[in-house]
Amino acid sequence: MGILDLLGLGNKTNDIQEYVEKGAVILDVRTTEEYNDGHIEGSKNIALQVLHSKISEIKKWNKPVIACCRSGVRSAQATSILKENGIDCINGGGWTSLQSKL
Template identity: 65%
Template sequence: MGLLSMLGLGGKSESVKEYIEKGAVIIDVRTPGEYQGGHIKGSKNIPLNTISLKVNEIKKLGKPVIACCASGMRSGQAASILKNNGIDAMNGGGWSSLQNKL
């Protein structure tokens, strides 16, 4: 397994498409200030430092999750937290590059 795969960054294009086809919700884990500066239309802003507290709320959505942030580091952490709590989640990486894949 390559380093990118371990970070949840490998093969994103196909996975993003598959997740969108499954009705995925996009969760932007940046701070509210960063989110206000630009974000993917329709995404939800749940900052990384609160994601653990919102797991039950996210589970209630009943949808897979694509996490994004500025560069992919925080969203990788968020995807791991969500996966560890039984949520089908992937790291979508930086929000602007993710937007280009939608």
């Protein structure tokens, strides 16, 4: 793992494909308004602001998670929160970029 990977700037395509193969859920952590303006088909929307209160719901999915947002900043925060709560997850970055890797 290189420094770019640690910063979330490395090539994530292989990691994303691994998570897709494991049946990962795409979790979009943007606001409902942003999500409604465009999103990855089949993704779930839980805004970063309420993520803490939805941890038990996410755990019930019993699947790994690929978090995304507009640019990758909020999804990085969401990934930290999810990992702290024992959820297998990866930061997928911005949703449009992620969509092109799926």
